[in-house]
Amino acid sequence: MSRIISALAILMLFTNVSFAADGIITLKSQYQLQETLERLEKALDDKGMTVFAKIDHAAGARKVGLDMKPATVVIFGNPKAGTKLMQCSRTVAIDLPQKALIWEDAKGETWYSYNDPQYLVKRHEIKDCEKPAGKIRKALASFARAATGTEVLNGKK
DSSP, X not given: OXXXXXXXXXXXXXXXXXXXXXXXXXXXXXXXXXXXXXXXXHHHHHTTOEEEEEEEHHHHHHHTTOOOOOEEEEEEEOHHHHHHHHHHOGGGGGGOSEEEEEEEOTTSOEEEEEEOHHHHHHHTXXXXXXXXXXXXXXXXXXXXXXXXXXXXXXXXX
């Protein structure tokens, strides 16, 4: 058993770490923050998604005299996909449109986080809506991969 744990620890050192916890999928980006952000925006534009807003939390912090590492939330969506999910459960609207958080840690590494669609299905007790939820899961994984250069497998890595 200890050999397996050691092997997994070594493997993680040489891969792009990603993890899912509390309904959030987080991937390490192979790019700096600004490039990750630009790659996401291009991927969204290429798929006809609407970017509703970008929130630069570090800039907001600076305006009130505080300092924090870069963290930008991109709010985006497509009514065709989101409406189908909301038709299955109205409360999912609190989590829509979709959001991606691109942030920098204390070491200067860039990370990409987003809501796990499977968690949203569970959270909002969505039933009989596998097709729209599956399409959203695939689309979000595709956007994450385009932005970070890291593959998401089955919503998690």
